[in-house]
Amino acid sequence: MGFLGNAPRLDGLIERLESANGLDDLQILIEELRDQYGVDHIIYHWVNSSGEQYGCGTYDLEWVNRYVEKGYLRIDPVIQGCYQRFHPVNWKRLDWSSKSARALMKDAIEHGIGNQGFSIPIRGPNGQFALFSLSHNCSDAEWEEFTETNRRDLILVAHYFNQKALEFEPGRTPEPAQQLSPREIEAMTLLAIGYSRAQAADTLSISEHTLRVYVESARFKLGAMNTTHAVARALSRGLIVV
Amino acid sequence: MGFLGNAPRLDGLIERLESANGLDDLQILIEELRDQYGVDHIIYHWVNSSGEQYGCGTYDLEWVNRYVEKGYLRIDPVIQGCYQRFHPVNWKRLDWSSKSARALMKDAIEHGIGNQGFSIPIRGPNGQFALFSLSHNCSDAEWEEFTETNRRDLILVAHYFNQKALEFEPGRTPEPAQQLSPREIEAMTLLAIGYSRAQAADTLSISEHTLRVYVESARFKLGAMNTTHAVARALSRGLIVV
């Protein structure tokens, strides 16, 4: 495996990131970045709701396909952990206690991902969630020092990467991010925290019929099939908070 | 009004941010930061839909109270605009066309907020949304140059600010995050993407009754009142990804 290189000059890189003109440019930049940092892999991974997710990075296609096919997305502690965190995290600090997680790690190491990793969670509008991760093969101490040294730069790079990816996003939700009205938000929030329609209506001091109108209206705006679906969408788009 | 100062040394500041030990420290740091940058105001503002929101910064209390009382939160183009954006934004670029928005701007200028502003949206887990904003009184050109020059540093500062604010947040869920079984996850996921129980059962090639057992089991594990509640909890805990 390669050596951890010196920290590259960020200014030029970010400028080139800002002037990137398509997903291909991002792929080129990410490879360059990997070489400059001297790590084994860097990946930017858009973890999207609708299944169609975009990613670019230096993993081989084989591993990516394997990852998707095996449904690793659902058990990967990196995903699970970063989803609950704000700050970047060293993979070693995550919870690898479950059997499936350890199987995943073993499989990953066998596919040359490396035994160390560092992931930066990034969140955008409408509940967008992405990860910017570096992986490498080295000792714990080396990795700890590397991530400590480059943490700030990496946060910035991850940020700019996501900004670009958002610009190029293919599936810019055709619906222009329908906003919910205040009452609709209240209604959906109450349902999301477990109230029945009757309870929610009571809490808002309105008739259950009225509450139903809000829920239906929200369901329509969100393009949802039923109440549960609507609450799920409202949550993933960050329209309501539980 | 003051002068736009030179960019401060970030390293020391971020280190002090990282070792901040309470909300008071953040208040001290934000005032210092304002003086170093030579802008009129800097505020960090946690925008929570549930009403209880934390903020620190250099606005006078009078303006903050006025802002809340007048319900400006709901009409402020800064909030609205940043909520839909990922990248920091100059207030001049926002949509001030509505009457209420212009009234807000007029009111703000009269209260000494300044005619220029720059806001960085920040998002955390569970739909957390915060703003880190600077405001000042100067010409468009000056402000444009200032924000261009300091954009990257400010993004980083905003990031670390939010990290600290999250640490100090009172309402951290202590619950040990019950895991769901694979089948339960599948069932909940299907419900979350809008399938009815019958459809979901069909998709998994099991009877509807069986599916129901999974949902009930998941509901129990999550301490949820009903299916909608369970799906909402599973989503916010990152147990399922829609």
Add this chain to the structure above:
DNA sequence: ATTCTACTCCCCAGAAACTGCGAGGCCGGG
């Protein structure tokens, strides 16, 4: 001035979900 959006209320019938009961097989850990 008119249109539009948000908010409020009402009825009804059919579809779907919830509650509570019970049952058997499979697998891994103590």
Add this chain to the structure above:
DNA sequence: CCCGGCCTCGCAGTTTCTGGGGAGTAGAAT
């Protein structure tokens, strides 16, 4: 070996949700 967790299936009765009507107010936007 037994217990517990997971996966699978069934019935019956009650409650809730859904989707189709209609109708009026107030405030903001054009």
